[in-house]
Amino acid sequence: MSVVQLEPARDTWDDRTMTQMLTLARSRSAEDRQRLLLKVTGLCEAAAPPPNVAPLLSDIFLTLAAQAERDIRLALAERIADAEWAPPALVNMLALDEIDIARPVIAASPLLKDADLIRLLIEATLEHQIAVARRPRLSGPVCDAIVDRGEAVTMTALASNRTADIGEAAMRRLVDQSRRIAGLRAPLTRHPRLNEALAQQLYQWVGQALRQSIGERFRIDDAHLNAAVQQAAAVAVGAPEWRGAPAGRLAENRERVEMERRLVDKLQAAGQLRPGLLVRALREQRFELFEQALAALGGFSDAQVYHAVRAPTAEPLYLACIAVGVDKAVFASVLVEVRKLSGGLPGEGGWTATPMNAHSASRAFRQMMENPVIV
Template identity: 75%
Template sequence: MGVIALCESAAPATPLPTALGEIFLTLAAQAEHEIRRQLSERLAHADWAPPALIDMLALDEIDIAAPVIAASPLLKDAALIRVLVETTLEHQIAVARRPNLSGGVVDAILDRADPVTMTALASNRSAEIGEAAMHRLVEHSRRIAGLRAPLARHPRLSESLAQELYQWVGQALRQSIGERFQIDDRLLNAAVREASAKASRIPVWRPLPNGRNAEDRERQEMERRLVDKLQAAGQLRPGILIRALREQRYGLFERALGHLGGFSPAQVRAAIHSSTAEPLYLACTAVGLDKAGFASVLAELRKLTDGLPGDGGWSATPMNSHSAARAFRQMMERFATV
């Protein structure tokens, strides 16, 4: 217990002599787990302890390392980066949460690009995250959904980065970003449409060529009449979407979804050919399909479209049909009259 006794004594008026520091380090290295843990707790805020001892404790098991990683003023950037490289994920998270983390360590975390560690960093309001580092985090949030909420609320999020982040967050975070920055909703929607067009490479939709055979034209006319008849009788319901896809009647699905939601053919096609399933989810929610129904639609549709819509990152945000319809029209405004 001599090591603990040394820690419990008053801080020395002058730095420890080198020889004494080396003795202290040797004793600590040979101490039992519980003693090393207590040592870490008691030296966490000390500015007089041997730096080599603090570095050693930071590389120890996580319950020993955590106090000095979180608070020691003697733990410099080089030691923190060594912790990132040589230790466990728990150690890396502790580094990312360290108050007043320097820009150099922030960059090291971003270079490693571990999703969990970056999410911890995004939640650290005191870390030195500059404009370039924040931009990297926003870019990572395109594929790492866990980054989006802490970034949307981060004090260093600029208006330009907020518009970029807005492109791939859910409706709740879009509302939060819009309220925080008081950005014109039309500007945000324009950013979404521009990104969507680039990401999904949506083709230009043109009328069917005249060479289309008579059988196809007849089938389209039959589908049109069926949808019109069901709608006139008040029997056009969301269940027809799943049925149409299971019967491999892709055209009937497109037409029925458009009629149910009041969407243009181009809007429906753009949703189907998007890089993410979010537009289709909004459209299906708008016409009354629940999550289970949407899952069936998505699975059946991808069988007919070579995997479209894509798997781009997004999360299904619960909302009512009115909110979903509004969100879908905002996202697909570019295709409203095509």
């Protein structure tokens, strides 16, 4: 059943009109309920009901909502969603209705108080809870109640609500939860309540794209940030931290390393050093040339490249390659060749092809290599 377009009522708030409305409310006819919706809504929108008819008006609305078809309840919810004059009991009834009817009321009604919203978190469906978490300008106590319940999708909706009054303690708990709930990470990096201290904590378990976003938003000390990342990585893989770079290569490799270094120096001096040399070196199984060329192209030290190749995950090597201009689509094949020539290193941990430019990738790589973890 479809509800006709609501039109302004010509009636006024008098005894005759009230009697007519009450009669219509008691009728079992769908047409009468629709007429009642037209009359009551139009009256209320034209002028706030006088105090002496408020109790009767509430009865009329509650009777209408209890008996009305879905289309009428939906139209009613949409019309009274932001109304100050609506009976609170009716607003609460509609807020507990099926989600399509409840959603506009939950989102906008000024008559829903904190206690009403917390009741929805406890009694209503998960969809209702998400609607509460998305409500504009959500108060601190309701935010705390959402975090207390610990429901992943509801907390993610809250983290995406930039107008929510999330207190520092609740924000800290959301950041803690983001370690296990990946969906929280992106909205938290953009939330206006995220501060620098929490950003440093969040940085430890987000991907490179979000690290770039955090780094651009906050002026966080790179060394401090890197130490946190390396500590988290060491815990994750159970690997010891390296206490310093190796003094040099093994004696049997020194001659070959020097030969490749001289070639790289000549190419660089002639302006002919290109990222394509990395792929060619691997195809020719000249691993020392690959390492020397990668270091020269990126302005990296030998130790940084050495550690990147021997890291517990391929992420540092990915960053180094992107920093020198290797195409993201090519890196997977580069990684296969590197592992063939280095005994399976870097480790089998994952890497993510994130949309980073060369500058951001270089910055992230240098952060990681300040205190590298290798297997």
